[in-house]
Amino acid sequence: MARTSGSHSEITGPRILEAALKLFAESGYAAVSMRKIASEVGVQVGALYNYTPDKQSLLFGLMRDHMEKLVAAWDQETRPDTPMARLEHFARFHVGYHHVRRDAVFIAYMELRNLTPENFAVIEGLRSTYEGKLEDILEEGARNGSFSVPDAKIASMALIAMLTGVNTWFRETGRLPLEEVQDIYWEMTRKAVTA
Amino acid sequence: MARTSGSHSEITGPRILEAALKLFAESGYAAVSMRKIASEVGVQVGALYNYTPDKQSLLFGLMRDHMEKLVAAWDQETRPDTPMARLEHFARFHVGYHHVRRDAVFIAYMELRNLTPENFAVIEGLRSTYEGKLEDILEEGARNGSFSVPDAKIASMALIAMLTGVNTWFRETGRLPLEEVQDIYWEMTRKAVTA
DNA sequence: GTTTTTTCGGAACAATTGTTCAATAACCGC
DNA sequence: GCGGTTATTGAACAATTGTTCCGAAAAAAC
Numbered sequence A, B: 001m002a003r004t005s006g007s008h009s010e011i012t013g014p015r016i017l018e019a020a021l022k023l024f025a026e027s028g029y030a031a032v033s034m035r036k037i038a039s040e041v042g043v044q045v046g047a048l049y050n051y052t053p054d055k056q057s058l059l060f061g062l063m064r065d066h067m068e069k070l071v072a073a074w075d076q077e078t079r080p081d082t083p084m085a086r087l088e089h090f091a092r093f094h095v096g097y098h099h100v101r102r103d104a105v106f107i108a109y110m111e112l113r114n115l116t117p118e119n120f121a122v123i124e125g126l127r128s129t130y131e132g133k134l135e136d137i138l139e140e141g142a143r144n145g146s147f148s149v150p151d152a153k154i155a156s157m158a159l160i161a162m163l164t165g166v167n168t169w170f171r172e173t174g175r176l177p178l179e180e181v182q183d184i185y186w187e188m189t190r191k192a193v194t195a
Numbered sequence C: 001g002t003t004t005t006t007t008c009g010g011a012a013c014a015a016t017t018g019t020t021c022a023a024t025a026a027c028c029g030c
Numbered sequence D: 001g002c003g004g005t006t007a008t009t010g011a012a013c014a015a016t017t018g019t020t021c022c023g024a025a026a027a028a029a030c
Helices: A009-027 A034-041 A055-076 A083-099 A102-110 A117-143 A152-164 A178-193 B009-027 B034-041 B055-076 B083-099 B102-110 B117-143 B152-164 B178-193
Strands: none
Touching: A009 A034, A009 A055, A009 A102, A055 A083, A055 A102, A055 A117, A083 A102, A083 A117, A083 A152, A083 A178, A117 A152, A152 A178, A152 B152, A152 B178, A178 B152, A178 B178, B009 B034, B009 B055, B009 B102, B055 B083, B055 B102, B055 B117, B083 B102, B083 B117, B083 B152, B083 B178, B117 B152, B152 B178
């Protein structure tokens, strides 16, 4: 056989990315073979190489895409007037955005080791950019007296770790709806940075 | 050749565990071959199987050992009188203990996916046990009015995520000594759970 | 309807994987 | 220094890995 009936790059391409995202998140980059990805898509291994030069690019593409969209999404959010309101917006945005993109978030945090040094630097830069958004909010709030943070950089890392942690346990079928979880985490966030 | 001069199971055994710990932490379980571990120890692959039945047991043994020691170490700590003092002790202990065992902590959090279901259940149980220690403190403090936490379970997960996050960025050569970092994180922890 | 382009199957490649095992040399109690 | 025990080598195994490539079939262009 050769080209299959109904095959289209606009269909197969995204399906490969979806499959890779899902499988990398489930089992980890190194544990997922190109054949497993192909099988998930319903295609032979060779076909994957019409869409990616190699496995590493597949991973890097997914991670870069996620991080760029994350930064862009935050930049497009409304910007409330006060640091306090901006921090609340950030906390809720972070939890919500990360929740609906569990797999991509998981990969972006877990597969850094499997990136080549150059690719790692790119992702790390994007992560640093995003983290800087929170750091800026904390610094503004510290300056105008809204917050009490001795070190905005450390505080931003601490808060992001806490907020991102929601993904490790929250399930939509669980005890609480996401909105209540966001309320709780925002409350802890607010108290942690105020006097 | 056969047995090498100076070889001893009391020496090789621990060295294999050290090498596996280091390499798993560096590159991830799936990306580390048994040959790489052997090479790090300075031995041939076959020799590893005098010390572990298979690769999975090597990983599981490292993770279980770490988690059991973590729980035991906390149980042996002094138990201050008030929930507030106990929480402070926990925050500082957690950051300190995790810092000096970076590799084991990293593996215990990153390689859960590579455990068989039975092994996963064991590790998950130990993690839950440890987390329960913090949850208990928060609940006691909530009952006697020291803390203001609407949900001790969620709060404990949030705090552990925040505290564990220190490991992702703290380096001893960095700007601050660990003691100051512990001060900052304890301050955020305290404020996050008080009214 | 013919030609060009797009997309994929299927086989092949060398390299690497986890694991087993017989042979053998070093160690150690006597 | 002899004999049993312990620890390791080195080769071998089948299975799987990422990647390449050619031919062929479907789709698109004309």
